[in-house]
Amino acid sequence: xxxxxxxxxxxxxxxxxxxxxxxxxxxxxxxxxxxxxxxxxxxxxxxxxxxxxxxxxxxxxxxxxxxxxxxxxxxxxxxxxxxxxxxxxxxxxxxxxxxxxxxxxxxxxxxxxxxxxxxxxxxxxxxxxxxxxxxxxxxxxxxxxxxxxxxxxxxxxxxxxxxxxxxxxxxxxxxxxxxxxxxxxxxxxxxxxxxxxxxxxxxxxxxxxxxxxxxxxxxxxxxxxxxxxxxxxxxxxxxxxxxxxxxxxxxxxxxxxxxxxxxxxxxxxxxxxxxxxxxxxxxxxxxxxxxxxxxxxxxxxxxxxxxxxxxxxxxxxxxxxxxxxxxxxxxxxxxxxxxxxxxxxxxxxxxxxxxxxxxxxxxxxxxxxxxxxxxxxxxxxxxxxxxxxxxxxxxxxxxxxxxxxxxxxxxxxxxxxxxxxxxxxxxxxxxxxxxx
Amino acid sequence: xxxxxxxxxxxxxxxxxxxxxxxxxxxxxxxxxxxxxxxxxxxxxxxxxxxxxxxxxxxxxxxxxxxxxxxxxxxxxxxxxxxxxxxxxxxxxxxxxxxxxxxxxxxxxxxxxxxxxxxxxxxxxxxxxxxxxxxxxxxxxxxxxxxxxxxxxxxxxxxxxxxxxxxxxxxxxxxxxxxxxxxxxxxxxxxxxxxxxxxxxxxxxxxxxxxxxxxxxxxxxxxxxxxxxxxxxxxxxxxxxxxxxxxxxxxxxxxxxxxxxxxxxxxxxxxxxxxxxxxxxxxxxxxxxxxxxxxxxxxxx
Numbered sequence: 001x002x003x004x005x006x007x008x009x010x011x012x013x014x015x016x017x018x019x020x021x022x023x024x025x026x027x028x029x030x031x032x033x034x035x036x037x038x039x040x041x042x043x044x045x046x047x048x049x050x051x052x053x054x055x056x057x058x059x060x061x062x063x064x065x066x067x068x069x070x071x072x073x074x075x076x077x078x079x080x081x082x083x084x085x086x087x088x089x090x091x092x093x094x095x096x097x098x099x100x101x102x103x104x105x106x107x108x109x110x111x112x113x114x115x116x117x118x119x120x121x122x123x124x125x126x127x128x129x130x131x132x133x134x135x136x137x138x139x140x141x142x143x144x145x146x147x148x149x150x151x152x153x154x155x156x157x158x159x160x161x162x163x164x165x166x167x168x169x170x171x172x173x174x175x176x177x178x179x180x181x182x183x184x185x186x187x188x189x190x191x192x193x194x195x196x197x198x199x200x201x202x203x204x205x206x207x208x209x210x211x212x213x214x215x216x217x218x219x220x221x222x223x224x225x226x227x228x229x230x231x232x233x234x235x236x237x238x239x240x241x242x243x244x245x246x247x248x249x250x251x252x253x254x255x256x257x258x259x260x261x262x263x264x265x266x267x268x269x270x271x272x273x274x275x276x277x278x279x280x281x282x283x284x285x286x287x288x289x290x291x292x293x294x295x296x297x298x299x300x301x302x303x304x305x306x307x308x309x310x311x312x313x314x315x316x317x318x319x320x321x322x323x324x325x326x327x328x329x330x331x332x333x334x335x336x337x338x339x340x341x342x343x344x345x346x347x348x349x350x351x352x353x354x355x356x357x358x359x360x361x362x363x364x365x366x367x368x369x370x371x372x373x374x375x376x377x378x379x380x381x382x383x384x385x386x387x388x389x390x391x392x393x394x395x396x397x398x399x400x401x402x403x404x405x406x407x408x409x410x411x412x413x414x415x416x417x418x419x420x421x422x423x424x425x426x427x428x429x430x431x432x433x434x435x436x
Numbered sequence: 437x438x439x440x441x442x443x444x445x446x447x448x449x450x451x452x453x454x455x456x457x458x459x460x461x462x463x464x465x466x467x468x469x470x471x472x473x474x475x476x477x478x479x480x481x482x483x484x485x486x487x488x489x490x491x492x493x494x495x496x497x498x499x500x501x502x503x504x505x506x507x508x509x510x511x512x513x514x515x516x517x518x519x520x521x522x523x524x525x526x527x528x529x530x531x532x533x534x535x536x537x538x539x540x541x542x543x544x545x546x547x548x549x550x551x552x553x554x555x556x557x558x559x560x561x562x563x564x565x566x567x568x569x570x571x572x573x574x575x576x577x578x579x580x581x582x583x584x585x586x587x588x589x590x591x592x593x594x595x596x597x598x599x600x601x602x603x604x605x606x607x608x609x610x611x612x613x614x615x616x617x618x619x620x621x622x623x624x625x626x627x628x629x630x631x632x633x634x635x636x637x638x639x640x641x642x643x644x645x646x647x648x649x650x651x652x653x654x655x656x657x658x659x660x661x662x663x664x665x666x667x668x669x670x671x672x673x674x675x676x677x678x679x680x681x682x683x684x685x686x687x688x689x690x691x692x693x694x695x696x697x698x699x700x701x702x703x704x705x706x707x708x709x710x711x712x713x714x715x716x717x718x719x720x721x722x723x724x725x726x727x728x729x730x731x732x733x734x735x736x737x
Contacts, residue, residue, distance in 0.1 A: 108483060259587055
């Protein structure tokens with residue numbers, strides 16, 4: 001998919017987004033000319049257009065029924081969202097409220113003081129803060145300040161396994177690193193690839209690196225990289241992770257042709273569903289993906305568990321990595337009544353109606369009181385597993401390629417891919433990361 | 437009469453400059469002006485928002501030391517040379533063959549031209565599924581080609597070969613078309629004379645067709661070389677510049693820096709190099725082959 005900065009979370013729905021792009025022409029404000037700034041009585045809101053957009057469309061309708069200042073919603077077709085947002089920020093056409101991925105996707109705007117610090121609003125109305133799972137809210141902030149209100153489902157990275165393959169091998173899902181090593185041997189003996197990984201899409205390999213660094217050194221390692229810069233890649237946890245990856249590759253954990261496997265064209269997911277691979281480390285959207293492409297497998301064959309701890313690791317095994325959610329951020333240019341209207345609008349995301357709409361859409365909401373609503377989900381066990389995993393996580397680390405400024409994304413992906421391919425040794429990998 | 441002649445010749449001669457104006461304006465607005473802007477941006481640091489910061493030569497010193505750039509330049513040059521070596525003989529032979537007026541040739545050439553009609557992106561997506569190591573065609577024929585387990589895109593030479601092959605497959609039809617036109621323009625009388633002198637098909641090809649096609653070869657080569665230097669879509673979809681950076685050619689490097697990293701200043705520096713290299717190479721090609729002299733291929737006829 002041609003998605004320069006789109007988030008891995010949304011790549012899974014790339015095709016749907018492409019379809020939406022075709023349909024989108026008939027919807028308002030989808031042209032490339034830009035919707036322009038907002039008039040006096042309205043605020044402009046931009047959202048990434050994909051099949052989940054209908055939840056935002058509904059909330060805008062509800063909001064406009066009661067508010068004097070109306071929201072004008074612009075749905076930007078997926079592929080172009082990041083580029084379009086970036087080029088419009090700082091021009092009079094910039095949106096007043098916009099969808100984003102937190103972290104690196106807004107760090108440039110924060111640096112240039114373009115966003116509203118939501119701290120004061122949260123102090124005034126505690127429900128805005130208490131309404132959401134803390135680790136999720138924090139993941140959308142920068143340097144301890146909040147700039148985003150969660151507005152979509154959570155997307156943690158989960159260790160999926162193929163129940164049929166496990167049953168045939170008489171194996172149990174892994175609970176420790178020791179189990180992982182044993183399972184590699186078991187499945188190799190059966191001619192099954194232990195873990196499928198899509199080597200042509202390096203963000204899938206990055207998930208392994210993120211979890212391992214977290215398990216070896218805790219969430220603090222990456223936080224330090226974010227705050228202190230390149231030298232923090234020198235943390236021993238990074239080198240240990242690189243060595244572990246090399247070890248896994250050497251053991252044949254990923255099979256022999258992982259370097260050519262893709263995720264975006266459904267290569268990895270199909271391979272996994274067909275029982276050629278036993279496990280798949282992937283974002284929670286894998287469920288929706290399998291449901292579309294291999295419905296029978298999604299219904300009965302798909303199992304899930306958490307990423308185990310590693311020997312000697314100091315990280316909390318309850319920590320989670322992935323994409324916490326998407327956020328609404330508010331432009332710092334909004335003042336007075338319009339600012340208040342924008343805050344009132346994003347507040348809708350904390351309400352139960354909104355959480356219900358998300359659940360009906362197949363998402364798992366990030367609001368703190370959603371637990372009781374999850375029975376309405378199409379797969380309540382899966383939804384509850386996800387929700388509990390995230391709620392109980394002391395830290396939710398945002399995918400590195402989203403958390404770091406955009407300019408680090410290409411070298412990060414390249415270095416991780418080279419590590420998996422054996423083109424970089426573990427020590428050379430650490431040096432390459434320091435030199436980004 | 438005396439003054440009627442010049443007026444007459446004027447009206448049938450070259451059209452006035454005004455005729456070139458629309459084309460020239462278009463070129464200035466959509467090619468020259470952006471190029472000047474790109475060169476200017478190459479001396480700045482710009483992330484796409486805010487105003488570009490003048491940084492002097494810093495992009496250029498970085499470019500000079502960047503191993504990715506060195507590799508990209510090398511890969512681009514190798515790709516260009518190999519593209520020419522692979523595509524020219526095939527397109528030339530096919531074009532000359534297709535120039536015949538037999539019905540089977542007309543039908544088969546129509547089929548050969550099909551890849552030219554598809555969009556590069558769609559074709560690359562088709563090839564991507566064919567090269568899927570588990571479900572694609574490569575899973576079956578990979579071992580025979582020396583790619584155990586169908587791991588073609590995971591090997592440096594395999595991925596590079598795939599890019600080379602897919603582009604050749606896609607663009608040979610275009611060049612075949614050019615050669616077909618060129619070959620059909622060769623006067624019949626030359627072949628008749630050669631036949632009377634007892635020259636066979638092979639001798640006719642080397643002594644008549646090939647020399648007569650000289651200008652066609654230059655045209656096709658310039659298109660091919662500039663095309664290979666600026667090639668992008670197939671790499672983006674098929675290999676994403678990987679494994680590692682082993683198929684990251686110059687245009688892809690530019691895209692990566694410009695639209696993934698939003699390091700538009702540095703990407704502009706890469707773009708500037710690309711413009712300079714592509715222009716120089718095509719000028720050299722035209723110069724060295726004497727194409728500019730417009731020497732007729734019909735000399736002595």
